[in-house]
Amino acid sequence: MDMSAINPVLLLASLIVAATPLLLAAIGELVVEKSGVLNLGVEGMMITGAICGFAIAVNTGSPLLGLLAAAMGGAVLSLLFAILTQFALANQVASGLALTLFGLGISALLGQGFQGEKAPAFPKTDIPLLSDIPAVGHILFSHDIVVYLAFLLTLGVWLVLKYTRVGLILRAVGENHDAAHALGYKVVRIRVLAIMFGGACAGLGGAYISLIRVPQWTEGMTAGIGWIALALVVFASWKPWRVLLGACLFGGVNVLQLNLQAAGFAIPVEYLAMSPYLITILVLVIMSADRSSAPASLGRSFHASQ
Amino acid sequence: MGTLLSLRGLTKAYPGVIANSDVSFDIQEGEVHALLGENGAGKSTLVKMIYGLVKPDSGQMTLRGQPYAPAEPRMARASGVAMVFQHFSLFEALNVAENIALGMENPPKMRDLAARIKDVSETYGLPLDPYRTVGDLSAGERQRVEIIRCLLQDPRLLIMDEPTSVLTPQEVDILFQTLRKLTAEGVAILYISHKLEEIRTLCDTATILRLGKKVGTCIPREVSARDMAEMMVGTTLHVPERAGGDLGPVLLELTDLSVKSPSEFGTSLKGITLQVRSGEVLGLGGVAGNGQDELLAALSGEILTTPNTVVMEGQPIGALGPTARRKLGLLTAPEERLGHAAAPDMSLTENALLTGSVRQGLESNGFLKWTKTREFAEEIIAKFDVRTPGPGNAARSLSGGNLQKFVIGREVLQLPTVLVVNQPTWGVDAAAATSIRQALLDLAAGGTAVIVISQDLDELMEISDHFGALNEGRLSDIRPARGLTVDEIGLMMGGAHGMEVAHV
Numbered sequence: 001m002d003m004s005a006i007n008p009v010l011l012l013a014s015l016i017v018a019a020t021p022l023l024l025a026a027i028g029e030l031v032v033e034k035s036g037v038l039n040l041g042v043e044g045m046m047i048t049g050a051i052c053g054f055a056i057a058v059n060t061g062s063p064l065l066g067l068l069a070a071a072m073g074g075a076v077l078s079l080l081f082a083i084l085t086q087f088a089l090a091n092q093v094a095s096g097l098a099l100t101l102f103g104l105g106i107s108a109l110l111g112q113g114f115q116g117e118k119a120p121a122f123p124k125t126d127i128p129l130l131s132d133i134p135a136v137g138h139i140l141f142s143h144d145i146v147v148y149l150a151f152l153l154t155l156g157v158w159l160v161l162k163y164t165r166v167g168l169i170l171r172a173v174g175e176n177h178d179a180a181h182a183l184g185y186k187v188v189r190i191r192v193l194a195i196m197f198g199g200a201c202a203g204l205g206g207a208y209i210s211l212i213r214v215p216q217w218t219e220g221m222t223a224g225i226g227w228i229a230l231a232l233v234v235f236a237s238w239k240p241w242r243v244l245l246g247a248c249l250f251g252g253v254n255v256l257q258l259n260l261q262a263a264g265f266a267i268p269v270e271y272l273a274m275s276p277y278l279i280t281i282l283v284l285v286i287m288s289a290d291r292s293s294a295p296a297s298l299g300r301s302f303h304a305s306q
Numbered sequence: 307m308g309t310l311l312s313l314r315g316l317t318k319a320y321p322g323v324i325a326n327s328d329v330s331f332d333i334q335e336g337e338v339h340a341l342l343g344e345n346g347a348g349k350s351t352l353v354k355m356i357y358g359l360v361k362p363d364s365g366q367m368t369l370r371g372q373p374y375a376p377a378e379p380r381m382a383r384a385s386g387v388a389m390v391f392q393h394f395s396l397f398e399a400l401n402v403a404e405n406i407a408l409g410m411e412n413p414p415k416m417r418d419l420a421a422r423i424k425d426v427s428e429t430y431g432l433p434l435d436p437y438r439t440v441g442d443l444s445a446g447e448r449q450r451v452e453i454i455r456c457l458l459q460d461p462r463l464l465i466m467d468e469p470t471s472v473l474t475p476q477e478v479d480i481l482f483q484t485l486r487k488l489t490a491e492g493v494a495i496l497y498i499s500h501k502l503e504e505i506r507t508l509c510d511t512a513t514i515l516r517l518g519k520k521v522g523t524c525i526p527r528e529v530s531a532r533d534m535a536e537m538m539v540g541t542t543l544h545v546p547e548r549a550g551g552d553l554g555p556v557l558l559e560l561t562d563l564s565v566k567s568p569s570e571f572g573t574s575l576k577g578i579t580l581q582v583r584s585g586e587v588l589g590l591g592g593v594a595g596n597g598q599d600e601l602l603a604a605l606s607g608e609i610l611t612t613p614n615t616v617v618m619e620g621q622p623i624g625a626l627g628p629t630a631r632r633k634l635g636l637l638t639a640p641e642e643r644l645g646h647a648a649a650p651d652m653s654l655t656e657n658a659l660l661t662g663s664v665r666q667g668l669e670s671n672g673f674l675k676w677t678k679t680r681e682f683a684e685e686i687i688a689k690f691d692v693r694t695p696g697p698g699n700a701a702r703s704l705s706g707g708n709l710q711k712f713v714i715g716r717e718v719l720q721l722p723t724v725l726v727v728n729q730p731t732w733g734v735d736a737a738a739a740t741s742i743r744q745a746l747l748d749l750a751a752g753g754t755a756v757i758v759i760s761q762d763l764d765e766l767m768e769i770s771d772h773f774g775a776l777n778e779g780r781l782s783d784i785r786p787a788r789g790l791t792v793d794e795i796g797l798m799m800g801g802a803h804g805m806e807v808a809h810v
Contacts, residue, residue, distance in 0.1 A: 172397050172408050179395035183409055184379035
């Protein structure tokens with residue numbers, strides 16, 4: 001065993017990379033749940049985004065177009081969920097599970113010809129000046145644009161939910177849809193938009209794995225990140241900063257366990273492999289011990305009767 | 307002052323029912339106009355049309371001479387029409403200022419809005435802290451939030467749907483003073499209520515609806531409450547009679563019952579002690595949300611306590627569940643008809659089985675006796691005049707009043723030793739309410755101890771032998787109901803909860 005093989009700067013930098021797909025998916029789901037909708041299809045939307053992004057990037061040679069396609073793929077798939085739950089008033093839990101199964105299936109179908117292909121390289125964007133700071137610069141400011149986007153998105157979602165009217169209306173719809181309707185807000189429209197935002201975020205998160213982190217296509221490559229994202233939102237008590245913290249923790253433990261595996265640490269690989277899931281959930285459970293604040297209408301169908 | 311809003315021939319039909327048929331009347335500036343009618347008379351639909359939530363099938367409205375056809379509440383608010391809802395349209399997890407901002411078209415910055423809320427609320431004697439979470443407020447305070455939300459928009463017409471059902475008499479007085487101040491400024495108020503005495507003190511004109519049609523207009527000060535009630539119902543009402551027998555031995559006794567509320571925004575019970583005797587009707591008043599639901603749950607066995615806090619006929623039953631208590635003869639009928647007292651999508655037969663199986667012997671060795679259950683359901687339907695095609699219909703398909711008659715009848719026919727009912731006539735029309743009250747009195751005359759939890763003080767005064775009030779989870783002293791004045795009752799219910807009279 002050789003602990004000196006683990007470089008803390010590289011470890012922290014790859015922590016951020018490992019946290020990004022989870023952060024994207026979770027922040028999208030947070031917005032969806034704040035609007036009162038429980039979409040369990042995150043995993044399905046992620047994997048669909050992963051293959052859509054990969055296929056377009058390979059065919060056009062442009063990774064940016066790939067990202068765009070991934071966001072659209074995720075949003076289109078989530079639209080299916082929106083139609084089922086918001087217009088046909090189907091059960092949200094069942095529809096979400098179906099969406100995941102459907103997403104896994106259709107991504108495997110779409111990905112038939114792409115096994116073993118290599119994605120076009122994604123450019124790194126060093127932020128001038130900041131990236132020259134020793135250590136910190138390398139950890140925080142020497143990544144690709146999606147990482148920055150994910151962090152900006154977290155900041156943006158927090159600002160919008162806390163300080164803007166749009167955010168207030170979104171929270172109101174998630175809190176009491178009947179009252180929001182009585183005040184004249186378009187509950188269904190707001191929810192459909194939130195669902196599509198969540199889908200786009202999940203798609204982006206998936207494409208980050210297939211285009212940047214791995215970067216190649218294998219079936220089921222999101223490997224449960226979507227489910228972790230769902231748990232993350234709940235245990236983070238629907239607070240964007242806690243989602244960020246949880247995502248970094250998950251990414252950190254994940255990277256650390258990979259490094260420990262590589263360093264030949266003397267415990268079975270399976271224990272190491274399960275540790276990120278276990279530790280993330282444990283920490284967040286302890287943190288969410290305060291009065292948790294689930295949106296009161298979460299998971300309930302809305303129908304404007306009379 | 308001129309006519310503010312005039313309605314001409316408003317008609318609205320839903321599949322199977324005509325909610326409003328050719329309704330026409332005028333509302334003058336600066337008047338309080340009452341809209342009277344039983345449940346299902348079409349009051350709600352009518353005000354929803356005025357507020358833009360529902361589009362009329364035909365008919366016109368004019369507001370200050372201009373055609374008025376709001377497509378959505380936003381347009382109604384822009385034209386100066388505001389509404390205080392019967393079931394609060396508030397968001398419990400948000401604070402007062404956020405709730406108010408949601409009801410405004412162009413809310414100012416939060417800090418300015420908070421200052422204005424403080425300002426307006428103090429001017430009208432409805433003090434409110436803009437940064438408190440609504441879930442922590444009392445029912446009266448929540449109503450203030452709604453009223454202030456409306457007042458901040460300088461309305462010309464304020465619609466109030468049953469505003470006093472959640473207030474103590476003192477709070478009602480203060481609300482009326484606020485409303486009178488508004489009318490002096492030229493604001494018209496459309497006031498919906500079941501409480502006829504209130505309408506007589508407050509309103510200038512009343513329009514009466516029955517089965518969706520306008521059946522009359524009157525000046526409430528000049529007619530009696532009984533006349534108005536008969537116009538609403540269309541028949542003569544009979545007042546429940548009581549036999550007035552002597553009270554027997556104590557059947558149920560609570561000693562220092564303290565229970566933590568199972569819900570986050572509920573009220574915990576603190577040290578409740580009471581006794582009910584055979585043949586007695588004990589009325590428990592109080593504003594909604596002061597521990598009524600928790601008390602019912604503690605009595606029914608949904609919340610368990612230490613055995614000795616609930617004693618029935620000498621036997622400690624605090625730790626027994628609902629089925630064991632039913633077996634002993636302690637039956638309960640909760641407030642929420644759909645979902646608590648009855649399973650909405652199950653048939654009346656199935657619902658009869660759910661609470662009746664123990665006492666009526668509707669099952670043996672785990673097998674259900676459907677024939678006997680059906681007969682039981684049919685007996686309830688016949689004896690309590692439940693209007694339904696038959697016991698095979700789903701509970702959801704019944705109107706509120708009919709389902710309430712079924713729910714109460716189901717317990718009454720099981721001949722309980724002690725019966726506890728919460729809001730037995732809530733949302734029930736006058737005729738059905740009378741028959742439910744009569745059934746409760748008949749039951750007491752037969753030796754049952756009856757506890758009636760209700761927010762309708764007139765009802766409690768009419769049927770109770772003793773009266774107590776719940777306030778923030780505590781029970782007031784229990785006093786003989788006869789001879790209690792409205793002021794005394796109000797103080798038992800907690801007084802004015804910090805409301806003050808309008809300052810200007």
